[in-house]
Amino acid sequence: MNIRHRRAVTAAAAVGLLPLLAACSGDDAPAGTTSSSPTGDAPLSGTVTLVTHDSFALSDGLLESFEQETGLEVEQVAAGDAGTLVNQLVLTADSPLGDVVFGVDNTFASRAVEAGVFEPYTPADLDPSVTALVGEGLEGLTPIDQGDVCLNVDTAWFDAEGVEPPSTFEDLLDPAYRDLTVVANPATSSPGFAMLLATVAAFGEDGFEQYWTDLGANGLKVTEGWSDAYYVDFSGAGEGGQRPVVLSYATSPAFTVTEDGDATTTAALLGTCFRQVEFAGVLAGTDNPEGAKALVDFLASADVQADVPANMYMYPADATVELPAEWAQFAPQADEPFDVAPADVAAHRDEWIQQWTTAVIG
């Protein structure tokens, strides 16, 4: 397909013809048996390029067996972190980098949807737990995995000090927890931004700034990214850090399990979580729409869903899939994570980060 043709497709998307295009390309047909390709039942063939962030991984052989079953050849392109990935997709909307994207999350997806990056497509027979994760305005994307960003505490530290660990955002304002918390900067790190969103949901658009000002006054420390908060400042990482409260993930306690496997030395504060959902989607202007759909079906399939925890450190989108024993025991998800509508995130991202910067950095 030449560039001109691709432009035409994108233009069509821009004026709202996308649902039409999607419908006539066999939205609901299961992978491999789609009947809408011009050649009827011709098997899938050619190359499908999967554009993804640098955290994508599957167990050995999984992708290969998909290739064997379908006759497709899958190529991967990694485009940096999640934010970088989305912005690259937006910039290249006229001439997409590939056919399928995986790794656009609910804090960035609206921006890409607005830019007409996707061709809506949803695999048939998704479990209701999966469809429940599709946020407003993100219809046409397929949830593949999810994870909660939450504050974590070093329970051993609190035991040793004889202090009750905090459990809510408000608790952290208590002078008893002065100088104990370290978080990552929302402007430079995706967990940092997730926590900012959780506080927007918790305290409202008018209240979150005050919360952060108060948190700053109570000795909050901010690092550039998750890894230096966790490995340098957090006391529970075993690297000599000083602060027993850190911004991390609900799954992190599964990685601090004691030698005997009976207990973990850290805990996630499940009342402080924001749920990140990562989506896969077909890129508008793909050269191989049938192959692209088959690949999305594959990512949503039971095999890949079961593979997600071990390889991507996230929960599968499908709640019926069995979890690793350590996760089931030590890393439960939040019952009621905080939530902000994707469209609101897209509309206010810059403004909120600026407000945060003013409140915390000054």
Add this chain to the structure above:
Amino acid sequence: MEVRLSRSPRAGRLPRPGAGAWLGWALAAGLPLLFLGVFFAWPVVTLVGQGFLVDDGAGGRTPDLSGFAEVLSQERTWRVVGQTLAQAAAGTVLSVLLGLPGAYVLYRCRFPGRALVRGLVTVPFVLPTVVVGVAFRAVLAPTGPLGFLGLEESFVAIVAALVFFNYSVVVRTVGGLWERLDPRAEEAARALGATPWRAFRTVTLPALGPAVASAAAVVFLFCATAFGVVLVLGGMRYGTIETEIWIRTTQFLDLRSAAVLSVLQLVVVSAALLVSSRLRARREAALHLTSDRSAAHRWRATAADVVPTLVTVVVVAGLIVLPLAGLVARSFRGPDGSWGVDNYVALGTTGGRNALSVTVWEALGHSLRTALLAAAIAVVVGGLVALVVSRRPRSPGLRRAVGGLDALFMLPLGVSAVTVGFGFLLTLDRPLGLDVDLRTSGLLVPIAQAVVAVPLVVRTVLPVLRAIDPRLREAAATLGAPPGRVLGTVDVPLAARSLGLAVGFAFAVSLGEFGATSFLARPDTATLPVVIYRLIGLPGAENYGMALAASVVLAVLTAGVMMVAERLRGDAGGGEF
């Protein structure tokens, strides 16, 4: 006795070249220009241009420069510019002041273990910034060994890290020329009663001027555009133009203000290049170069050797070995605090919980292949540029053109990797009518790395090429040697030593490059730095341990490559002049 820093009025002038020679020079200049144009200028101009175009509402785009007024009127912008300049200036001055004694000790003196130390000082240059950032923070954190200094999140911490990264640039660029410098001029000055210090100041330092200016320019550009380490060590408080561009591009997709900042950065960079080229031009002189074997002397317990040695020992031990030793020590510790090689054994796997899609050793293989290709491209392109730029043609217009070419090839060091990386996406979809989407081709990674390495190759080779007494070439030409022969018998052998360094440098840059690579890498051919970033970004003590072990492997490999590169060219540059 006359001090033989020859400044013959005809310096640099060659016999009038024939048509064949003209064609040769045109090709030598044209190929690098094409390379730079396609893989640097075009992408950057396109992306920056996007920032200055807005939708006019009718499907077209119109230019809009109002972003300038907006961004330039923000107080933050000027604070960031000020911080960029202050950090870069402090980092450059310190790197040069500390690097000069280092260059003397490591290139002018002979002592056992010299090659090892030379390899060691290059290690920081390639270490992933996130690892260095974490290592530095661990040293400076309140609980760390230097925590009592209270330097966490300070200007001093950032400058120290900048010197850590760039010390070797000064040592090697200056050292490369210094060890070829004919010692007789300085000996003559000493024989006439000058103190070692005076002889150094009046004879050696002016001769080293071009190399010092070269190194300072490179270091300034590296410091001004330092990104990861500034973010990790300084947070938002010490943002630079580069970190602002990165945030506004990758997080906000605010191409408009990113474009304004890119132009601002270009102004700063061009100013720095202008100053540096003025400095070089004033000091440029043909020097008496000699084979290294006669120039370096065995280390002596004299003040002239002891003082620079002490400075070097303090710098190398305190600034380089201390953070590195912490890294190495930690890499031998297991999650439970016990000592062992578990982290290294794990490098043959894809991580404790399958963190990676390739093993670290496989990633190392990808890194080596990519770096070899990148170094080859960089040396060809950079070598040609250095060759062309080293000539001083008779016509003033041509001379200016040559000077412009020199500055042009420094620019990749001064432009944000994000700008280049995003620019690639906009331009390399079937570039020049070729039916290949270069954006997703595996070839783009080595090319992107070569773009960054070319300026280093030029800056390493050029001071030596320029220092070659043109009378040597004239003599060869007078004796009937065609231009190619002159190159082969005069320039190449004399430049071979610095070319060896340049190969090593280019290879090292490619091994450590992360910025552009992270945009372009394919997961199944991930390079070592990409894998290290991934590991350190995941929970789990095993992954952290693996990341550190992989960093140590990268460090050892780099030191080894630099040592081999120096050894390879060691005797090849032979011939006494």
